[in-house]
Amino acid sequence: MASTPTVIALFVASFSTVASAAMWFAWRGAKRANHIREYRFPPGLLASLREHHPRLTGGQLQLVARGLRQFFLVWLRAKGKPVAMPSKVVDDLWHGFILHTRHYHDFCNKAFGRYLHHTPARVLSKDRLDNTALRRTWAHACAEENIDPRKPTRLPLLFALDAKLDIEGGYRYALDCEALRGNVAEGGTVHCAGDFGDDGFDGGTDGLGDADSGGGDGDGGGGCGGD
Secondary structure: OOOHHHHHHHHHHHHHHHHHHHHHHHHHHHHHHHHHHHOOOOOOHHHHHHHHOOOOOHHHHHHHHHHHHHHHHHHHHOOOOOOOEOOHHHHHHHHHHHHOHHHHHHHHHHHHOOOOOOOOEOOOOOOHHHHHHHHHHHHHHHHHOOOOOOOOOOOOHHHHHHHHOOOOOOOEEEOOHHHHOOOEEOOEEEEEHHHHHOOOOOOOOOOOOHHHHOOOOOOOOOOOOOO
16 A cells, blocks of 8 residues: 555646646647737738639738638637638638648648648528537637627627628628518628527527637547538
8 A cells, every 4th residue: 555655746746747738738729829820821812812802902801811810710729629610701711721732731730730621601500510510610709809609799700701891692690680680681691690699599509608618729639521
């Protein structure tokens, strides 16, 4: 039977190992997030987006780039759990980035420790599984901008861009559910952001509380399927 000092020493050593591992994962997560925030997209990427959306100004193109960074941060914070792309114009930029094969591979390795496969853009629907991924995206995007995901007073960038830039066929969200539900605006149907926190929409709010656990990094396996 081990003596008391030996047991204490083993406990201290075990605690130190766990603490060191936690610190290392936190450091790695912060390093990856910083890489996403400061990464310079390859030359010509925004110009190629303008070919698909010729009305966008230089400043608006930069706003879309910020939206893509926010989506990458969402994926990192989700730690491998499914997330969904909520913006068509940001999705177009993501497609273009993937075509810069060498740059995209290098970015993914440094940001995620693995290749990030593409997922198609989605909106809230009666498919509860898809909604879980979208709610998780909503929660982390709100956390990134210090917005209460259950009682938002504004939309996070990733969910506001399509309407803000008047993207044809884009996914438009609004905070005032009663005034806009079911109405058709120029360019597409308006979706209610309040439905993210309403279990009456599809019977649950799975994914909404994930951002409460704080940061981390996404080297946790799956999460994004291919298409």
